[in-house]
Amino acid sequence: MKKIAFITYGCKLNYSEFSTIKRNLLNVGYKIVGFDYSSHIYIINTCSITHNADNKLLGLIKTIKTNNKKAKIILLGCYPQSLYNKIYIKKIYADDTISSYSSFLKQVYLVLGNNEKFKLHLFLTNQIHQKISVSDRTKYTKYNSSVSFDYTRTRSFIKIQDGCDYKCSYCTIPNLRGNSISENIFNIILTIKKLVLLNIKEVVLTGINIGDFRNYGIENKTYDLFYLIKILEKKLTTNIRLRISSIEPNLLTYKIINFISKSKLFVPHFHIPLQSGSKEILKKMSRRYNPNIYIQKVNTILNILPYACIGTDVIVGFPGETESNFLETFNLLKKINISYIHVFKYSDRDNTYSNSMKNKINPNICIQRSKIIILLSKKKRKIFYLKNKIQIYRVLFEKKNHRYGEIFGFTENYIRVIVRVQLNIPFPNNILNTCKLVRLLKIDSKHNYSSILL
Ligand code: SF4
Known part of the structure; x- marks a missing residue:
């Protein structure tokens, strides 16, 4: 039996998608072994890249090849997609881009983009013969259902939405995953019912921009996230709990908050990215809310669900972020009762508008700002935990x-x-x-x- 080893990077969505890809491989007779073990095939399911991803990936490929000369290496997902986008869509024929691409090609057996990775089992069983298969994600309209579960685990991640129609100035995801597209509501219900039968006890609804979930019915009636939440509550039994993953503040409506506050299935946990507490920076980021809207959403949740956990993401060192802009973020976070903060230092990403912005922030300042927010996050978590004592x-x-x-x-x-x-x-x-x-x-x-x- 042929052995495959895999490593997957990045977000929950990447994990959930790879789970589906992995099940397809098991169905065609492959055996999965740990990445540190000797294997015939090594699959690297890549993430949507930092600027030093090339070096890391090349290093990983080199290590695999040193340990096992005959191993076949397969690259999947966002990294091949980003190189393809640069060369074939944006037509950037810069030497470093081409050399990254050719360095990988020399050493890998198969390269599949975000559309093609779901057909990996067909490539490996010789039903499709191609060494590189990456296509323009922005023109892709097929939805690839994904769900991750493991018999030894209690939690499962179901992809309810993919891609994004927003154009946040720092974000490369729309280039790599295409426009917003949603799973069919009935498939979601059916999948979760199957998960219940498999004894999964918690399901996390994931996606790139889940607040933008949209299904179209007859006469173009739109079924949105609120509708999905209501129908899940109605159709599922109470032996499962449901969690929604990160949701944009402008798309987390008061109707949704109210409904979750009374729900028997949805848990009181929200992850609402703030990114910046400065109105000016939020505008430069092309975010679709201002600090006041954010504060109102958080306060509404806590008024009706005082023990709810509210997490957030913040980017420090966005181009042009002055000391005073940063202080606005710090003060906003200090003022509101959120439970934890994930902080990211701004870094240029390919094919983004912010890449070309002036006034890039010195990396040392980014590090200092990040440390300040990490410290604040620790305090916030402690306050949240203390509030829950004896509960x-x-x-x-x-x-x-x-x-x-x-x-x-x-x-x-x-x-x-x-x-x-x-x-x-x-x-x-x-x-x-x-x-x-x-x-x-x-x-x-x-x-x-x-x-x-x-
Ligand atoms: S950061 Fe903005 S563009 Fe990127 S996935 Fe989130 S909402 Fe979409």
């Missing part, structure tokens, strides 16, 4: 560590909980993949909430 929550347990007598899980509002049993006492029976009530007691040094089972 009783339903925890979905997903992992145990026999050696230390520990069981881990997450509350509905995304607090990582740890329950310790005495080492000579066995774990309560069948606790993994079940929801149990716990009381949160004490935060440990690794940001787990030590808790007791009730």
Whole structure:
């Protein structure tokens, strides 16, 4: 039996898509081994790139080839897509672009873009013969359904939407994944029902811009994310919990917030990217909201769901971000009761408008600003955790560590909980993949909430 090893980078969507690709490979007789093991084929499912991705990838390819000369290497996804876009769509024939492309081509067996990666099993079973297959994603209209699940795990990620029609000035995703396109509502319901039968206990609705979810019915009636949420609540039983992944602040409507606040299935956890607290910078980023709208959304959630977990993303060092612009971001974040912040240092991406902007920020300043936000995030998480002390929550347990007598899980509002049993006492029976009530007691040094089972 032929062995394949894989490594996948990037967002939850990339993982969920690769899960589908992997299942197709298993169905045609491949055996999956760890990336560190000897394998016939190594698949690298790439992410949408940082400026030093070329070197990292080349390094990885070199390591594989050094350890195993005969190994076939396959590159999938956003990285081949970005090189293709540069050369064939934007017609940038710069030496470094061409040399990156040819360096990869010399060493790899197969290169598939974001449209073609779903047919990997057909390439490997010789039903399609091509060494490179990458096409213009922006002209692609077919939806590739994806869902990740694993029999040993409790959580699954279902792709409900892909691509993006927004044109945020720093973002390369629309070039790599094309226009916004959504999964069919009935497929989503059917897939989640199947996941319930497979004993999956939590499903995360993922996508690139899930707030833009749109299905068209008869007479062009549009079914949006709010409709999807309502119908899922109606059609599914309560033995599954649902989480929505990152959603743009302008698309997280008050109707959705209200509905989730009363939902039996959707958990009180929102991830709402802010990116900047400065009106001026948000405008330069071509974001579709201003700081006041953001604050209103967060306050609305917390008024009706005071224990909701609200996470955010921030980019520091966007071109032209002055000290005072940065302080606006810092002060906004300080003022609102969010639970954690993911901070990203701005870096130029191919084919983006911000790439050509003037007043790029010195990388050392970006590092300093990033450190300040990381520190603030730690404080925010601590405040959020302390607010939840002594509260009783339903925890979905997903992992145990026999050696230390520990069981881990997450509350509905995304607090990582740890329950310790005495080492000579066995774990309560069948606790993994079940929801149990716990009381949160004490935060440990690794940001787990030590808790007791009730
Ligand atoms: S950052 Fe903007 S353009 Fe990029 S995926 Fe998100 S909404 Fe779309």
